[in-house]
Amino acid sequence: MQVTLAIDCMGGDHGPSVTLPAARQFLRDDPYASVLLVGLPQSVEAEADKLASDFPGRARFVAASEVVEMHDSPAIAMRNKKDSSMRVAIDRLKAGEAQAAVSAGNTGALMAISRFVLKTLPGIDRPAIATILPSQNPRGRTYVLDLGANVDCSAEHLLQFGVMGAMLVESLEHLERPSVGLLNIGEEEIKGSEVVKQAADLLRDSGLNFFGNVEGNDIYKGTTDVVVCDGFVGNVVLKASEGLAQMLGNLLKEELTRNWYTKLVALFALRALRHFKDRIDHRRYNGAALLGLKGVVLKSHGSADAFAFEQALRRAAEAARNNLVERIGGRVGAHLAAEEPAQ
Incomplete structure (x- = not known):
């Protein structure tokens, strides 16, 4: 086309x-x-x-x-x-x-x-910003929104984010009924603020493939295809993720160039290191959709x-x-x- x-x-x-x-x-x-x-x-x-x-x-x-x-x-x-x-x-x-x-x-x-x-x-009601973060699911990525467009969100807004995120994954990944998770401080339904609890109820009744509450580590596990949160939390997650990836890359480089022995190890592991770098390279995930x-x-x-x-x-x-x-x-x-x- x-x-x-x-x-x-x-x-x-x-x-x-x-x-x-x-x-x-x-x-x-x-x-x-x-x-x-x-x-x-x-x-x-x-x-x-x-x-x-x-x-x-x-x-x-x-x-x-x-x-x-x-x-x-x-x-x-x-x-x-x-x-x-x-x-x-x-x-x-x-x-x-x-x-x-x-x-x-x-x-x-x-x-x-x-x-x-x-x-x-x-x-x-409000557009949202959605982006991709690397994960361990089969596609190697998880979609997260909102990333900063909406700091204060109602339960209805979070529902709309879930719908928009699911449709984004359907469009880009050609995946029918992608799973949607709601970012929370625990998996239990009793956890979280009242807004998050209300949003979970709305998502559960929405007809989406709603997984339930997910925690921060689930983003990188790839537990769900889409993770929904308000813009304040999402922006913190994004910036923390970028900082962590940069730090890990720098630390790995320091350790592998520390002396002749580590440089030799790095030479033998060069192919694996390049593959690792490609998988966490933030450039490959560039492009946040304004949904x-x-x-x-x-x-x-x-x-x-x-x-x-x-x-x-x-x-x-x-x-x-x-x-x-x-x-x-x-x-x-x-x-x-x-x-x-x-x-």
């Missing part, structure tokens, strides 16, 4: 030096994809023209006159930068010229602009390199091809219909 991505080429810590090489590799790997390269003419147009020449009919430059900086507030991005590369990319998605948009820019600004331009799906919007929007990590940004492009294309928005809308619509009192 043909799919077009609108790429904010100016976003992130590195801008076009990362986004443009990633777009080139993405086009090389996916012959059924095309891109709209949105950015400042002086920074993007020349390379966009090369891509258009190398991939005829599959790459096009779209001019923007402003850039949303990483320190800009969502209000500044919304009111004062209406021709930013981020806004133009979302506008092109809204206009139907693209089936998904990807940016490595300011998360708050991207969420605010996307929500303002695209609007939320009927029945969705609940009337459009597919993925947020890349701001510090992503070209390899990591390409992973976000791949996920955006896969979500668009598998009708992520329609799946979420249909499931939420069915839930709302079931809640309506009989006439």
Whole structure:
């Protein structure tokens, strides 16, 4: 299936030096994809023209006159930068010229602009941010949401996150009825806050494949395909996970280079070490979906390199091809219909 991505080429810590090489590799790997390269003419147009020449009919430059900086507030991005590369990319998605948009820019600004331009799906109160963390399940990954868009959540919000997360896994993993767990301080039903207990009841009656309460270690065990939590908890989990992975990598490197003996051991174990590094490489899991919007929007990590940004492009294309928005809308619509009192 043909799919077009609108790429904010100016976003992130590195801008076009990362986004443009990633777009080139993405086009090389996916012959059924095309891109709209949105950015400042002086920074993007020349390379966009090369891509258009190398991939005829599959790459096009779209001019923007402003850039949303990483320190800009969502209000500044919304009111004062209406021709930013981020806004133009979302506008092109809204206009139907693209089936998904990807940016490595300011998360708050991207969420605010996307929500303002695209609007939320009927029945969705708040969009959520979902990402992938490595785990020991057969697919090697667990989907977690929300990761910071919503600090204070009601039980109904957590239910909506469960629906959106399940539909995301169905779209990206082609997995029917993925399992959903609710992050808690214990597996017992009596554990947790009143909001979490109420959310468990709603999820249990939702028709989803609800596993029940899960704990933090279950994320990495891969106990469930989806783990639901509020944005405060989710953001802490994400940042702690990134810090732990970086620390383990650094400690392992220190130990294996400590002396000639450990260096020799490392040489013999090189293949296994490379495989281990690949499995925990956070770049492979790059691309957080902004769920609940009337459009597919993925947020890349701001510090992503070209390899990591390409992973976000791949996920955006896969979500668009598998009708992520329609799946979420249909499931939420069915839930709302079931809640309506009989006439």
